[in-house]
Amino acid sequence: MTEQTKKQVDxxxxxxxxxxxxxxxxxxxxxxxxxxNGVIQDLLGIEACKLKYSATKTIHLMDHVLIPGLINLHTxxxxxxxxxxADDKALMPWLEKHIWPAExxxxxxxxxxxxxxxxxxxxxxxxxxxxxxMYFYPQATADAAVQAGIxxxxxxxVLEFPTAYAADADDYIQKGLEARDSWRNSPLLTxxxxxxxxxxxxxxxxxxxxxYAEQLGMGVHTHLHETADEISxxxxxxxxxxxxxxxxxxxxxxxxxxxxxxxxxxEDVNLIKSYGVxxxxxxxxxxxxxxxxxxxxxxxxxxxxxxxxxDSAASNNRLDMFTEMRLAALLAKGSTGDASVVxxxxxxEMATINGAKALGLDDKIGSLEIGKLADxxxxxxxxxxxxxxFDPISHLVYVCGREHVSHVWVSGDLRxxxxxxxxxxxxNIEPLELKEIAFLWQSKLNQFKA
Amino acid sequence: MTEQTKKQVDxxxxxxxxxxxxxxxxxxxxxxxxxxNGVIQDLLGIEACKLKYSATKTIHLMDHVLIPGLINLHTxxxxxxxxxxADDKALMPWLEKHIWPAExxxxxxxxxxxxxxxxxxxxxxxxxxxxxxMYFYPQATADAAVQAGIxxxxxxxVLEFPTAYAADADDYIQKGLEARDSWRNSPLLTxxxxxxxxxxxxxxxxxxxxxYAEQLGMGVHTHLHETADEISxxxxxxxxxxxxxxxxxxxxxxxxxxxxxxxxxxEDVNLIKSYGVxxxxxxxxxxxxxxxxxxxxxxxxxxxxxxxxxDSAASNNRLDMFTEMRLAALLAKGSTGDASVVxxxxxxEMATINGAKALGLDDKIGSLEIGKLADxxxxxxxxxxxxxxFDPISHLVYVCGREHVSHVWVSGDLRxxxxxxxxxxxxNIEPLELKEIAFLWQSKLNQFKA
Numbered sequence: 001m002t003e004q005t006k007k008q009v010d011x012x013x014x015x016x017x018x019x020x021x022x023x024x025x026x027x028x029x030x031x032x033x034x035x036x037n038g039v040i041q042d043l044l045g046i047e048a049c050k051l052k053y054s055a056t057k058t059i060h061l062m063d064h065v066l067i068p069g070l071i072n073l074h075t076x077x078x079x080x081x082x083x084x085x086a087d088d089k090a091l092m093p094w095l096e097k098h099i100w101p102a103e104x105x106x107x108x109x110x111x112x113x114x115x116x117x118x119x120x121x122x123x124x125x126x127x128x129x130x131x132x133x134m135y136f137y138p139q140a141t142a143d144a145a146v147q148a149g150i151x152x153x154x155x156x157x158v159l160e161f162p163t164a165y166a167a168d169a170d171d172y173i174q175k176g177l178e179a180r181d182s183w184r185n186s187p188l189l190t191x192x193x194x195x196x197x198x199x200x201x202x203x204x205x206x207x208x209x210x211x212y213a214e215q216l217g218m219g220v221h222t223h224l225h226e227t228a229d230e231i232s233x234x235x236x237x238x239x240x241x242x243x244x245x246x247x248x249x250x251x252x253x254x255x256x257x258x259x260x261x262x263x264x265x266x267e268d269v270n271l272i273k274s275y276g277v278x279x280x281x282x283x284x285x286x287x288x289x290x291x292x293x294x295x296x297x298x299x300x301x302x303x304x305x306x307x308x309x310x311d312s313a314a315s316n317n318r319l320d321m322f323t324e325m326r327l328a329a330l331l332a333k334g335s336t337g338d339a340s341v342v343x344x345x346x347x348x349e350m351a352t353i354n355g356a357k358a359l360g361l362d363d364k365i366g367s368l369e370i371g372k373l374a375d376x377x378x379x380x381x382x383x384x385x386x387x388x389x390f391d392p393i394s395h396l397v398y399v400c401g402r403e404h405v406s407h408v409w410v411s412g413d414l415r416x417x418x419x420x421x422x423x424x425x426x427x428n429i430e431p432l433e434l435k436e437i438a439f440l441w442q443s444k445l446n447q448f449k450a
Numbered sequence: 451m452t453e454q455t456k457k458q459v460d461x462x463x464x465x466x467x468x469x470x471x472x473x474x475x476x477x478x479x480x481x482x483x484x485x486x487n488g489v490i491q492d493l494l495g496i497e498a499c500k501l502k503y504s505a506t507k508t509i510h511l512m513d514h515v516l517i518p519g520l521i522n523l524h525t526x527x528x529x530x531x532x533x534x535x536a537d538d539k540a541l542m543p544w545l546e547k548h549i550w551p552a553e554x555x556x557x558x559x560x561x562x563x564x565x566x567x568x569x570x571x572x573x574x575x576x577x578x579x580x581x582x583x584m585y586f587y588p589q590a591t592a593d594a595a596v597q598a599g600i601x602x603x604x605x606x607x608v609l610e611f612p613t614a615y616a617a618d619a620d621d622y623i624q625k626g627l628e629a630r631d632s633w634r635n636s637p638l639l640t641x642x643x644x645x646x647x648x649x650x651x652x653x654x655x656x657x658x659x660x661x662y663a664e665q666l667g668m669g670v671h672t673h674l675h676e677t678a679d680e681i682s683x684x685x686x687x688x689x690x691x692x693x694x695x696x697x698x699x700x701x702x703x704x705x706x707x708x709x710x711x712x713x714x715x716x717e718d719v720n721l722i723k724s725y726g727v728x729x730x731x732x733x734x735x736x737x738x739x740x741x742x743x744x745x746x747x748x749x750x751x752x753x754x755x756x757x758x759x760x761d762s763a764a765s766n767n768r769l770d771m772f773t774e775m776r777l778a779a780l781l782a783k784g785s786t787g788d789a790s791v792v793x794x795x796x797x798x799e800m801a802t803i804n805g806a807k808a809l810g811l812d813d814k815i816g817s818l819e820i821g822k823l824a825d826x827x828x829x830x831x832x833x834x835x836x837x838x839x840f841d842p843i844s845h846l847v848y849v850c851g852r853e854h855v856s857h858v859w860v861s862g863d864l865r866x867x868x869x870x871x872x873x874x875x876x877x878n879i880e881p882l883e884l885k886e887i888a889f890l891w892q893s894k895l896n897q898f899k900a
Contacts, residue, residue, distance in 0.1 A: 081838055083837075084838075084839065084840050084841055084848065084849060085840050087793070087794060087844045087848060088779075088789060088790050088793035088794060088844075089789055089790060090788070090789045090790060091789065094789070118834065118837075121834045122834050122835050125834065125835065126835075228787070284780060287780035287781060287784030288779075288780050288783055288789065288848070289783070289789050290783045290784065290786065290788050290789035290790075291787075292784055292787060317844075317848045317849050318835065318848070319835070320835070323773075323776075327777075327780075329538075329738075330734060330737035330738050330777075331737060333737055333738055333739070334736060334737030334738075334740065334741070336740070337741075337742060338540070338740050339538060339539055339541065339544070339739050339740035340539060340540060340740075343537070343538035344537060344538060384568065384571045384572050384575065384881075385576075385768065385769070385770070385852075387533075387568075387885070387888040387892075388531055388534075388888045388889070388891070388892035388895070389534065389892075390534050390535050390895070390896065390899040391534055391899065391900070394534045394537040394538075394767075395534055395767075398534065398537060398738070398766075398767040398768070399533065399534060399767050399768060402835075403853040420873070421871065421872050423871045431834075434834050434837075438837040438838045441838070442837075442838035442839075445838070445840070449840040449841065450841070
């Protein structure tokens with residue numbers, strides 16, 4: 001075939017290894033991913049690709065494994081600069097003495113935008129191409145995501161008590177719907193209703209949330225069964241555990257993503273399973289706040305769809321999906337006594353296609369398949385701490401860190417690149433702006449530190 | 451004071467923060483560490499230092515925190531190139547189908563030296579200045595440590611069954627004592643008797659181990675209570691749990707470091723405490739092999755000295771003390787339901803002074819005090835994922851990774867340096883040699899992979 005008859009495309013990425021995630025456990029060697037108009041057009045051997053396609057840009061990644069961009073299924077991007085503000089505290093003193101006073105004083109549209117932009121940089125540099133957020137001023141997080149060029153599902157947060165952002169539940173809902181209107185035309189952004197948690201949202205508000213989610217075709221993102229205290233409060237107030245209360249209210253369904261699900265008895269697991277609810281597992285945050293260990297292996301065995309989230313930088317303190325994947329796999333083994341549960345590939349599924357399913361975006365992202373959006377991350381395996389490599393799937397989970405991420409594309413656009421032995425570069429975020437954001441808000445947050 | 455009257459020293463390191471570990475929780479700001487002849491001569495404010503000392507070399511680390519070099523309290527350096535050879539397997543199939551056949555075929559003096567040199571590079575680049583090892587051919591690990599310039603306590607491994615290294619327990623002991631003679635004059639190396647584990651060492655051999663340890667003034671390094679299976683085997687064979695058997699044999703004492711101590715009842719904890727035995731906690735390895743979670747918070751409350759180890763790259767698969775410190779702190783919180791246990795400073799103590807105490811080296815290393823050896827690591831806190839920083843102690847454990855280590859000194863000699871946006875450089879290890887080692891042995895190990 002001559003140059004003239006080759007098909008012209010935007011981008012060819014040739015990689016030593018390509019892990020498409022779907023089909024399961026399949027690893028492609030010396031494979032090219034062909035991209036045009038932000039969409040994966042083909043996956044084929046490098047030599048076959050040279051004969052068939054001609055690209056505006058070709059990238060050679062011969063020490064690398066190419067994977068679908070990671071999906072962070074539970075974030076509060078607007079809290080990122082509270083990283084390490086107060087650690088080693090029990091949940092309630094942490095919230096009451098540090099986090100809530102800081103939020104009361106400082107949270108504003110500007111604060112959330114700056115925090116979210118900072119978080120977008122951290123996520124992109126760690127191979128994340130999509131996050132599922134819940135916080136005040138979601139339009140500010142939307143602005144940051146659009147600037148950074150990262151995909152997001154933004155929760156329209158709803159709770160009963162007043163904050164700088166909104167006065168009461170109806171006000172939260174109204175402000176959320178207005179925010180949603182502001183980003184409706186962005187191809188990177190989708191929306192969910194985000195009732196905060198069973199202990200901060202009343203039954204009447206849940207009923208409104210259900211109505212809007214149904215009428216507007218939105219998913220629901222909520223915290224659920226995070227702590228033992230949440231369960232006992234619910235039994236005191238409603239005579240049932242929170243999951244049963246949610247079921248009774250009609251909230252549960254396959255459009256719901258429940259973050260945490262740590263404190264789960266058999267009935268809880270059965271309800272989550274029978275309603276097709278998705279779970280966002282946040283292992284670091286659950287350990288750090290003393291909440292416990294979610295029964296992930298059990299939920300996966302029950303065919304519940306479990307993704308992975310970092311939670312916020314205030315409770316984690318790394319927005320690092322590599323740390324979370326590794327911890328998810330290790331904790332499942334350690335807590336069951338079975339080293340074979342949650343093998344490396346399953347941890348990668350949780351961080352990619354399972355997250356996409358939870359967001360209702362699995363027709364577009366979460367795997368490298370022809371016709372899906374070109375959300376991709378490349379990880380370099382060539383340093384002393386990553387050699388030798390017998391199995392890149394195992395390495396991605398047990399060996400590699402976010403520092404080995406070399407390239408990140410969203411819809412085929414290169415959003416982050418770290419050349420060997422150089423610092424990482426973002427397409428639309430200036431390092432100086434990030435430094436200025438950190439120093440500005442650190443000076444204001446200092447008064448709330450432990 | 452004029453230049454002439456200033457005291458001439460070898461090295462001054464000026465740092466934004468210095469965390470000496472002793473005294474507890476004290477953080478020094480804008481402090482200089484003064485080093486001559488490999489020993490810390492002074493710690494004082496930067497301005498005061500300028501007036502008092504003149505150095506052959508001065509290093510300015512104004513984005514950094516300086517800490518004692520980390521002490522990895524449980525390693526098998528000679529297994530490093532088996533990183534990821536077979537994952538997600540239960541302990542016995544993993545050993546019987548992959549690790550033991552590979553060792554049977556390949557372990558030799560050259561294999562161990564190459565593996566250990568590779569591991570020395572990984573450890574140094576992650577801020578580790580001392581490791582506590584147990585493996586065949588310890589003189590080969592000694593050679594690698596001396597080349598790399600890293601401190602080590604090398605276990606003279608003893609077990610009953612024959613390997614390529616030795617024929618029977620007496621042969622292991624004999625070979626170990628000969629190896630020890632070979633490194634007796636190295637200032638970086640000390641020795642321990644290393645009976646492998648209760649299920650691989652007979653009573654008569656333990657008695658010999660005790661005799662040699664006493665006569666030669668050596669510590670003892672052993673695996674203990676790693677798995678439930680180990681306990682039940684011991685009860686079947688000896689009618690007592692392993693720790694009780696060790697106590698009955700007279701092995702236990704303040705010169706013993708027991709790796710793992712996962713499966714611990716109250717009596718086990720009391721015995722460890724009453725004999726002053728030190729514990730090497732290996733959280734990643736214990737989770738990954740499905741062994742469980744050691745009751746670290748309980749042991750620390752009982753004033754048992756607990757350090758941290760990575761175990762080998764075959765079961766971890768990162769020789770990364772930052773990951774282990776974070777996991778030790780998080781697991782203690784998650785397993786007890788108390789977010790305040792094992793706070794960040796305590797995790798850092800475990801990885802420094804507690805390790806030094808276990809090795810009987812706490813008069814020389816483990817903290818930054820005048821008169822101690824200048825074993826130091828600098829960690830840079832200036833990147834998007836590490837900003838802002840309200841408390842460097844919290845950041846070291848919850849935020850930083852080994853990739854933020856910028857300088858590592860052993861006895862005042864710079865052994866590793868990673869300039870900003872450049873690759874790390876070792877004083878005495880060539881990158882090309884590391885690549886050759888990885889490729890040579892990977893080709894031979896491939897046949898044993900999962």
